[in-house]
Amino acid sequence: MASLHVAVIGGGFAGAATALHLVRRGARVTLLERDPIAGAHASSQNAGMLRTAIADPALARVAVAGARGLEQAQTWADAPLVRPSGSLLLASGAELDALRAVVPALKELRRNAEWIEPAAATARVPALAGTSFDAALWTPEDGVADTAAYLAALLRGARQDGATLRLGTEVTSGDPGDESRPARLATEKGVIEADAVVIAAGAWSDVVAGRLGLPLRGLVPYRRHLHATGPFPSVDPGWPFVWALGDEVYFRPESGGLLLSPCDEEPFEPGEPPADPENRALLARKVAATFPALVDLPVMRSWAGLRTFAPDRRFVLGRDPTAPRVFWAAGLAGHGMTCAWEIGRIVADSALGLAPAPAEFDPARRR
Numbered sequence: 001m002a003s004l005h006v007a008v009i010g011g012g013f014a015g016a017a018t019a020l021h022l023v024r025r026g027a028r029v030t031l032l033e034r035d036p037i038a039g040a041h042a043s044s045q046n047a048g049m050l051r052t053a054i055a056d057p058a059l060a061r062v063a064v065a066g067a068r069g070l071e072q073a074q075t076w077a078d079a080p081l082v083r084p085s086g087s088l089l090l091a092s093g094a095e096l097d098a099l100r101a102v103v104p105a106l107k108e109l110r111r112n113a114e115w116i117e118p119a120a121a122t123a124r125v126p127a128l129a130g131t132s133f134d135a136a137l138w139t140p141e142d143g144v145a146d147t148a149a150y151l152a153a154l155l156r157g158a159r160q161d162g163a164t165l166r167l168g169t170e171v172t173s174g175d176p177g178d179e180s181r182p183a184r185l186a187t188e189k190g191v192i193e194a195d196a197v198v199i200a201a202g203a204w205s206d207v208v209a210g211r212l213g214l215p216l217r218g219l220v221p222y223r224r225h226l227h228a229t230g231p232f233p234s235v236d237p238g239w240p241f242v243w244a245l246g247d248e249v250y251f252r253p254e255s256g257g258l259l260l261s262p263c264d265e266e267p268f269e270p271g272e273p274p275a276d277p278e279n280r281a282l283l284a285r286k287v288a289a290t291f292p293a294l295v296d297l298p299v300m301r302s303w304a305g306l307r308t309f310a311p312d313r314r315f316v317l318g319r320d321p322t323a324p325r326v327f328w329a330a331g332l333a334g335h336g337m338t339c340a341w342e343i344g345r346i347v348a349d350s351a352l353g354l355a356p357a358p359a360e361f362d363p364a365r366r367r
């Protein structure tokens with residue numbers, strides 16, 4: 001097993017974490033990234049929130065293990081990777097019911113979480129004055145990650161243990177191989193032969209599968225916007241991130257001001273999505289309706305990125321049902337940064353034949 005050569009396609013969180021776990025298990029790894037730098041897409045465009053309080057217990061398990069992974073990745077980082085701010089999920093009615101099971105699920109995973117009254121939540125974040133909700137889920141070990149530093153740490157760890165990172169190397173076509181012959185990936189810089197291939201190409205994962213002649217997994221990228229305000233004095237940088245469920249709008253402190261999203265979801269072609277100027281108006285409407293203490297925020301910068309979903313919104317991890325040498329690390333939705341470490345572990349174990357990926361993430365499942 002130690003001599004297995006694995007080609008990982010994509011240099012975002014999914015590919016970097018998988019490469020790291022593969023080399024630590026003795027595999028030879030070539031990480032292929034199309035761009036001249038790694039992580040230029042979703043992995044650098046996200047909100048950096050380490051959120052483990054997720055209603056789907058399958059995702060929550062991966063998120064808790066993923067969040068713990070950042071402590072291990074600290075080994076390869078020069079600065080702290082996490083600001084442990086905690087998180088507040090505001091809920092009422094159906095959203096509250098949907099989250100009921102989260103507290104026992106997190107407790108089972110030895111993660112603290114508790115429901116608190118609106119007054120207690122507002123005491124933590126005075127900007128919630130005037131916000132209407134029944135209860136808030138307080139998860140104190142959640143926090144905000146330095147996403148650039150985290151990705152750099154994963155890549156550094158992978159390279160230290162021998163992974164080769166080939167930037168500016170796009171997989172343009174290929175043959176997935178079979179039991180008797182290796183996979184072959186064509187790039188403009190030559191052909192790469194590998195015992196196993198990992199598709200970790202984010203929004204392009206189904207595009208890559210198509211280039212290898214494999215059936216697509218139904219992955220759809222959705223555009224989402226983020227907006228950063230300029231600094232303003234009433235923001236305490238120690239606030240937790242605050243997510244109003246149901247209304248679907250969130251904010252967290254950033255550089256003396258706030259980073260916010262109106263949680264928009266719009267199907268989008270794989271690519272570099274432009275920010276729609278109209279989205280600021282959507283944000284303003286949602287903030288006015290949900291966080292009246294935050295109206296008229298001075299938005300300074302807006303951008304958009306792609307979150308990629310399988311039809312059932314669960315990750316797509318592990319062996320391809322049609323090609324025994326091909327493995328998936330895709331469909332990471334809005335949780336790919338939080339979950340990266342654990343996703344890398346699951347996919348590395350699957351690619352090296354050590355353990356299959358959990359059935360709920362099986363690329364072959366009915367969705």
Ligand SMILES: Cc1cc2nc3c(=O)[nH]c(=O)nc-3n(C[C@H](O)[C@H](O)[C@H](O)COP(=O)(O)OP(=O)(O)OC[C@H]3O[C@@H](n4cnc5c(N)ncnc54)[C@H](O)[C@@H]3O)c2cc1C
Binds near residue numbers: 203
């Ligand atoms: C607005 C927004 C907010 C988010 N907020 C959070 C958050 O707060 N917390 C959280 O945990 N997650 C968050 N996410 C989700 C998280 O960012 C993603 O799940 C994660 O970054 C996906 O990583 P990835 O490696 O799968 O994809 P990507 O980062 O897109 O990486 C895929 C890579 O594959 C490369 N590639 C594509 N095709 C090829 C090819 N043919 N050959 C070689 N390379 C190729 C691409 O160039 C790219 O670099 C957010 C996402 C967005 C967009």
